[in-house]
Amino acid sequence: MKRFYSCALAVAMLLSFVGASRSQIQTRIQQERSKAGGLAKKLQAKRAHLNAVAARVQSLKSQLARTNAEMSTVRSQLGVLSAQERSLQARISWNSIQLAAAQKSLAFQDGLLRKRLVGIYEYGEPDYLSVLLSASSFSDFVERWQDLQLLIKANEKAVIARRNAERKVATAQRDLQRMQISLQEQQQAQQRAQNRLAALAAERGNLVAVADQQRRSAAVEVATYEELTAAEEARLEALIRRRQAEIAAEEAARRRAAGIAGNAVAPHGPIHFTWPVTGIITSPFGWRKNPFGSAPEFHTGLDIAAPMGTTITAAASGTVMMAQWYGGYGKFILIDNGDGYSTAYGHLSAFYVAAGQHVKQGQAIGAVGTTGYSTGPHLHFEIRINGKPVDPAPRLP
Incomplete structure (x- = not known):
């Protein structure tokens, strides 16, 4: 005792x-x-x-x-x-x-x-x-x-x-x-x-x-x-x-x-993620040729091509940690999904949420754009575990 x-x-x-x-x-x-x-x-x-x-x-x-x-x-x-x-x-x-x-x-x-x-x-x-x-x-x-x-x-x-x-x-x-x-x-x-x-x-x-x-x-x-x-x-x-x-x-x-x-x-069991936007994967997770240079680079997420302005939804529930311009990501949203998981959304054209706001899975959080270092309208989507990007593909339905 x-x-x-x-x-x-x-x-x-x-x-x-x-x-x-x-x-x-x-x-x-x-x-x-x-x-x-x-x-x-x-x-x-x-x-x-x-x-x-x-x-x-x-x-x-x-x-x-x-x-x-x-x-x-x-x-x-x-x-x-x-x-x-x-x-x-x-x-x-x-x-x-x-x-x-x-x-x-x-x-x-x-x-x-x-x-x-x-x-x-x-x-x-x-x-x-x-x-x-x-x-x-x-x-x-x-x-x-x-x-x-x-x-x-x-x-x-x-x-x-x-x-x-x-x-x-x-x-x-x-x-x-x-x-x-x-x-x-x-x-x-x-x-x-x-x-x-x-x-x-x-x-x-x-x-x-x-x-x-x-x-x-x-x-x-x-x-x-x-x-x-x-x-x-x-x-x-x-x-x-x-x-x-x-x-x-x-x-x-x-x-x-x-x-x-x-x-x-x-x-808690593993988090079940959903697709944040419907589109074609134009660049998978992993090494690739830098679209802005000749040297190879490690791509930390999935590039999903979609028409400009297409609604982006939260892949999992959580708290918005960032909703602002973020360097090469352009307009960027980072959501803390708990248990060390977080999801990132880059190159947006508009924000529908703000930092500190709690969002539910499937809730509209922004719109597809081509801000930052981008070659055309698409969503750069990341899943991170304890801040480290991992391949989202196996974790999506």
Whole structure:
């Protein structure tokens, strides 16, 4: 009997100690949950900022694409201008040759006309009538008449040739001047195009610099808060595991106390879990290729694909320990199911329960989503024993 009372007293003291410890742990859990929630909100804000920056970067990329297209157009224009410049240079060279020939022809015609004028000056203008009347015969008259006609035509041709040569020289000079002006205009246009190209290149560099700076700043902020959030969530999970262990110890102590008092009860049987959502298993428990990298990773649960917004139910009754954003899990729910068991639900799109709430098996607790590190709408479901994930498949009907 004395031994019985000693054992009962020890159990009572143990339960009292466990109760006090439970209160302290629960308080710390609430504190850490509050800190984790605050960090999660800040992280969400930073992610929202990162999304805004990503949208800005996308806008800048569109601007860069337009800038590149315009730069390509300017390069094409430069190519056309260069071809036009070469063509004008060739035409100017040809006109220069024509001008030189016209000037040479003009000089020749000037020489002929000058000789004829000198002859007229030295010998006088011939009297055409005297020349004809001095003919010795009719045939001589005809010959003299033909000679005079040739002389008159030669004089007229010399004058016409002189005028034509002058016109050719004047036309060639005007064409040359016009082409030179056109070439200067083309060269100025080419220079403007080159200046525009330089301005576009500078604009492109500025856009790239702005995009890179914004992306780096946002990424650093998100990474910082992810580290802080992960550390806080790790502390919270450690406290929750400690709390689960204490609950298991408390339950064992109660059973021992009941046994000592002569009221032994059978231990709880295994928990019967139900499927939290209906869908296709896209990734089982165990080793797999990381969908976000090339290295293999150990997958700690089942991925069950289901349409976005599909209702998720509690796989077993218990107390909600977490209902918040939880790192790569995204929106995450952790339920303590008792006897060291807990169930986890990740990548949700909505919460229907809150931390501290008691839920029954089959009760709606959230909705399927694709938050956190996710490649599409699905539920990541885990069963844990004393905080360690185990394969859910053999434990589901």
